[in-house]
Amino acid sequence: MRDTLTGSRIRERRQIAGLRQAELARRVGISASYLNLIEHNRRRIGGKLLVDIAAALAVEPSLLTQGLEATLISALREAAADAVGQQAEVDSLEEFAGRFPGWAAVLAQMHRRVVSLERTVETLSDRLTHDPHLAASMHEVLSTAAAIRSTAAILAETQEIEPEWQDRFHRNLHQDAERLADSSKSLVAYLDDSDAADDRRGVPLEDAEAFFEQRGHHFPEMEGSEDSSAIDLSEIDSAAAKTVARGLLDVYASDAKAMPLEAVKAALAGTEPDPIKLAAQFSVDIATVLRRLAALPDGVLSRPTGLVVCDASGSILFAKSVPGFAMPRFGEACPLWPLFQALNRPLVPIRKRIVQLGRSAAEFDCYAYAWPQAMSGYDDAPVYRSVMLVRSVEEGGQGGQPVARVGPSCRVCPNADCESRREPSILSEGF
Amino acid sequence: MSRKVLLIEDEPNIAEAIRFLLTREGWQVETHAEGTDAVEVIQGANPDLVILDVMLPGKSGMDILRDLRELDDLRGLPVLMLTARGQLRDREMAESAGVSRFMTKPFSNAEVLTAVRDLHAQATQS
Numbered sequence: 235m236r237d238t239l240t241g242s243r244i245r246e247r248r249q250i251a252g253l254r255q256a257e258l259a260r261r262v263g264i265s266a267s268y269l270n271l272i273e274h275n276r277r278r279i280g281g282k283l284l285v286d287i288a289a290a291l292a293v294e295p296s297l298l299t300q301g302l303e304a305t306l307i308s309a310l311r312e313a314a315a316d317a318v319g320q321q322a323e324v325d326s327l328e329e330f331a332g333r334f335p336g337w338a339a340v341l342a343q344m345h346r347r348v349v350s351l352e353r354t355v356e357t358l359s360d361r362l363t364h365d366p367h368l369a370a371s372m373h374e375v376l377s378t379a380a381a382i383r384s385t386a387a388i389l390a391e392t393q394e395i396e397p398e399w400q401d402r403f404h405r406n407l408h409q410d411a412e413r414l415a416d417s418s419k420s421l422v423a424y425l426d427d428s429d430a431a432d433d434r435r436g437v438p439l440e441d442a443e444a445f446f447e448q449r450g451h452h453f454p455e456m457e458g459s460e461d462s463s464a465i466d467l468s469e470i471d472s473a474a475a476k477t478v479a480r481g482l483l484d485v486y487a488s489d490a491k492a493m494p495l496e497a498v499k500a501a502l503a504g505t506e507p508d509p510i511k512l513a514a515q516f517s518v519d520i521a522t523v524l525r526r527l528a529a530l531p532d533g534v535l536s537r538p539t540g541l542v543v544c545d546a547s548g549s550i551l552f553a554k555s556v557p558g559f560a561m562p563r564f565g566e567a568c569p570l571w572p573l574f575q576a577l578n579r580p581l582v583p584i585r586k587r588i589v590q591l592g593r594s595a596a597e598f599d600c601y602a603y604a605w606p607q608a609m610s611g612y613d614d615a616p617v618y619r620s621v622m623l624v625r626s627v628e629e630g631g632q633g634g635q636p637v638a639r640v641g642p643s644c645r646v647c648p649n650a651d652c653e654s655r656r657e658p659s660i661l662s663e664g665f
Numbered sequence: 666m667s668r669k670v671l672l673i674e675d676e677p678n679i680a681e682a683i684r685f686l687l688t689r690e691g692w693q694v695e696t697h698a699e700g701t702d703a704v705e706v707i708q709g710a711n712p713d714l715v716i717l718d719v720m721l722p723g724k725s726g727m728d729i730l731r732d733l734r735e736l737d738d739l740r741g742l743p744v745l746m747l748t749a750r751g752q753l754r755d756r757e758m759a760e761s762a763g764v765s766r767f768m769t770k771p772f773s774n775a776e777v778l779t780a781v782r783d784l785h786a787q788a789t790q791s
Contacts, residue, residue, distance in 0.1 A: 376771060377749055377770055388774065
């Protein structure tokens, strides 16, 4: 039977790779409209074009043409080949997958996970020595992978297994699969996802950020008051984190005094915020406006708004997350963010529409601005900080505007051709 | 007389899988999941071979191994060490502590069985 869903699979893979239709079409030398017809299964595809598209998407052509069933058999075959010292009944693979499709899929999935995790371990191994939290997370992942590998192999390779053992191992496999999914997710979240604020405690800045996150980044008791001591910091454990939080609150108080809440609400009524106009209206610099916009209570701005502040070394000093925009730890963010480009043009406000490549591939409006810190003496070189406001863009809104492609950080960025890449992406390993 | 292995591993599903594999090979398998009293448990169980995880609650497998090698009657006991940390320096540390065989997670069942068979054969020959 001729497969009719090759186009749908191409579309799915393209979206996973974070490629636009026009970009993929350009890479394989066809028009975007023709690729659109292919993706909607209205043109048959095969031969060299299929091979080119598969190469551009970094997948096997068979994955695009044959779909899950052939992929499942192929994965089981690989699992059998990788089983050291054990002879699986390769001749009966199709019969096994046919009779027990669910368990076959579980086995294939576990094998893929183990292979993927082993490769990921290699990629991350040199980081382990520098990050004890990461080491503990990896230990959890590897121990679970060990349990899954051992249990799955027993189920797949033991000829006669008593029903009670079989039930027990099925149950263990299920438990471990859930645990592996959770620990893998939290590991990726730890590395790159700014939404997982609760899991990122441990260093002063992160504790302070978690405190701000918990309070929704808005402090009604500080509006109209210059005294940040009104805020109770007793829930923050370490003295260092309290100092960081107090410093951030002092900036909040200064911004709130310069741009009183009611006046800001009046200025924004019925309009989209324009940082340059607001800066002129309130006689403040652009950095104050960007920080203040990110600290408004829910409902004042029409769309979710995040904020990132860095110093001249690129270290992130503060981050307020916005859904869909990943903000990594350890200053390993993408150098293409307008936040860093602003450091090349201090005092020049930058506005840029960006798309962050990855799972969601969502678009954002970014405003960035770099300003010098106070000078300590004559003839000192100025040291700059930079701030970036990140605003979600409505689906389908403001079409036609040029969009810059940026990543979260190199490790999880699918843009293989990026000139600014620092290290290979673990996405190519199927993580 | 049945051969006895003492498995010191705090991951219950790993312990269960290894217990199943070795029981089928004719081993009597005892398990323990704590590091703190592991040396006393080994002394009490008097096993032919120990499988020892490195990261255990209370006391690390590396420290347990060092303590074992200080004891005259357990100095030659075959110890197969399992760890999620497979870097060269971890292996070197285990070797200097007196490990008989070092294996990184995730291991295959065949590797474990082969290691246990080899270690037991070496111990009975010597």
